[in-house]
Amino acid sequence: MHQRKIPSSGEMLPVVGCGTWRTFDVGPEPAARAPLAEVLATLFAAGGSVIDSSPMYGAAEGVVGDLLAAAGTRDKAFIATKVWTSGRDNGVTQMQRSMALLRTDRIDLMQIHNLVDWRTHLPTLGAWKAERRIRYLGITHYTESAHAELEAVLRAERWDFVQLNYALDDRAVEQRLLPLAAERGIAVIVNQPFGGGGLLRRLLPRKLPDWAAEIGCTSWAQLLLKFVLANPAVTCAIPGTSNPRHMADNARAGLGAYPDAAMLKRMVAEIGV
Numbered sequence: 001m002h003q004r005k006i007p008s009s010g011e012m013l014p015v016v017g018c019g020t021w022r023t024f025d026v027g028p029e030p031a032a033r034a035p036l037a038e039v040l041a042t043l044f045a046a047g048g049s050v051i052d053s054s055p056m057y058g059a060a061e062g063v064v065g066d067l068l069a070a071a072g073t074r075d076k077a078f079i080a081t082k083v084w085t086s087g088r089d090n091g092v093t094q095m096q097r098s099m100a101l102l103r104t105d106r107i108d109l110m111q112i113h114n115l116v117d118w119r120t121h122l123p124t125l126g127a128w129k130a131e132r133r134i135r136y137l138g139i140t141h142y143t144e145s146a147h148a149e150l151e152a153v154l155r156a157e158r159w160d161f162v163q164l165n166y167a168l169d170d171r172a173v174e175q176r177l178l179p180l181a182a183e184r185g186i187a188v189i190v191n192q193p194f195g196g197g198g199l200l201r202r203l204l205p206r207k208l209p210d211w212a213a214e215i216g217c218t219s220w221a222q223l224l225l226k227f228v229l230a231n232p233a234v235t236c237a238i239p240g241t242s243n244p245r246h247m248a249d250n251a252r253a254g255l256g257a258y259p260d261a262a263m264l265k266r267m268v269a270e271i272g273v
């Protein structure tokens with residue numbers, strides 16, 4: 001799988017990861033967890049590493065932690081999770097809980113979820129980074145309505161990562177946020193590359209265009225992922241899935257060529273809205 005540089009460190013990160021919102025929020029039943037264990041094994045076998053979670057995602061952090069521990073694959077994972085609460089002490093307590101649930105003493109990337117109380121959490125994240133309890137710090141949002149604030153925050157402080165919404169039918173970040181991230185050396189994680197699933201569901205009944213083969217795409221999922229990965233400011237995309245076959249499909253977008261400017265225009269004209 002292709003890898004891209006994290007600007008603040010030079011470390012390389014595989015371009016396709018796995019989100020866990022809803023998909024990993026399951027109980028202890030082996031029947032519910034077995035496919036998720038396979039999703040993670042498929043991600044790693046394909047050369048991927050990024051797993052994105054949050055205390056907002058129900059049982060997801062604990063499920064990821066249990067599955068990595070059972071498979072002995074913590075060292076293959078780049079664990080990204082979030083702090084999603086107000087107040088310094090609440091933030092510290094929540095991050096400690098996340099570490100316990102994820103069964104690790106170091107989180108690779110700690111993100112402030114949806115900008116919640118970011119001024120309070122940022123100094124804690126800075127201190128935790130200095131103490132090597134987290135390796136990188138970042139901030140996230142998922143709607144265009146928050147982009148102006150996200151832009152101001154990216155300009156005001158130093159961040160290793162930003163996580164934002166970008167998809168073929170949701171391209172607002174192309175105007176200001178992606179150029180700003182590139183300019184300031186901030187790695188970009190793309191959430192909701194399938195429009196939360198809705199965009200992909202709308203496309204699945206349609207025949208894949210013949211030109212998809214020119215960029216090595218054999219599925220709509222790969223085509224949507226290659227669209228966002230074509231932007232050089234993007235470091236990694238994290239489609240969510242609970243299905244190992246879908247994970248294997250998504251990981252294939254990390255191989256081969258990406259659309260050039262002419263192909264991107266065609267994608268927007270024929271598929272984007």
Ligand SMILES: NC(=O)c1ccc[n+]([C@@H]2O[C@H](COP(=O)([O-])OP(=O)(O)OC[C@H]3O[C@@H](n4cnc5c(N)ncnc54)[C@H](OP(=O)(O)O)[C@@H]3O)[C@@H](O)[C@H]2O)c1
Nearest residue numbers: 019020021140142191192193194195196197221239240242
């Ligand atoms: N504020 C934030 O920080 C924020 C907000 C939103 C999301 N996120 C993160 O971003 C991740 C991705 O966003 P998302 O999960 O909301 O939306 P998404 O990745 O755009 O779409 C996920 C949906 O697509 C389906 N899917 C995945 N791969 C597929 C494939 N190859 N073929 C067919 N269907 C496929 C999944 O169903 P199956 O399970 O059936 O595959 C799921 O319903 C989240 O899981 C979360 O980690 C963060």
